[in-house]
Amino acid sequence: MDYVNVPDTPARKGKLCRLVVVSLGLLCILQVILSISLRLALYSKTAKNLTEEENSLKRKLNVFDLYTQQGWVYFGGSFYYISPFKKSWSDSREDCLQRGADLVIISSREEQNFIRQFRGYIWIGLTDTEEEGTWKWVDGTVLNKRFWETGEPNTFGGTDEDCGEVKPREEENNWNDTHCENENYWICEKIVDL
């Protein structure tokens, strides 16, 4: 019963050594495989993300091309279309709706100054037809910024002036209420997610 004390023969030592070397070798190989597969996974994920980003950029570029080719101008998240001729306010609005847009809604000073570059008497999406004196944008919202010309809106001479136009003025404040049946140029706005 004394096999506990088996002497370490050189043959036994050699076997142990081989076992240790082989195990270390296997461990090394395993680590290399793991490292390569992790790198591959990371690479393919990055490649996928890049392709998705590229596709989304391409889509945006296509939308941009499509609009600009049809004469729309891009500014701050929207495309704008200025009409080449004049119509009444309702007919102007109808034209915008047909284009998948609506008459322009001016909601910031930046937008007001962008719109001011188009010189002329131009319809904007502003009206108080629903309730005299309550000016609303075509999307039903009330004004948060107003750029009425001094003295406007004035329902001039007691006549019904229920539609908003911009006038070709130097001043930043260039809105006027006027008769909806008048014929003006108009600006459509289409909000896009670019």
Ligand code: MMA
């Ligand atoms: C025009 C018309 C009105 C405006 C006044 C300002 C004469 O009427 O555009 O809407 O208020 O001019 O003078």
Ligand code: CA
């Ligand atoms: Ca007026």
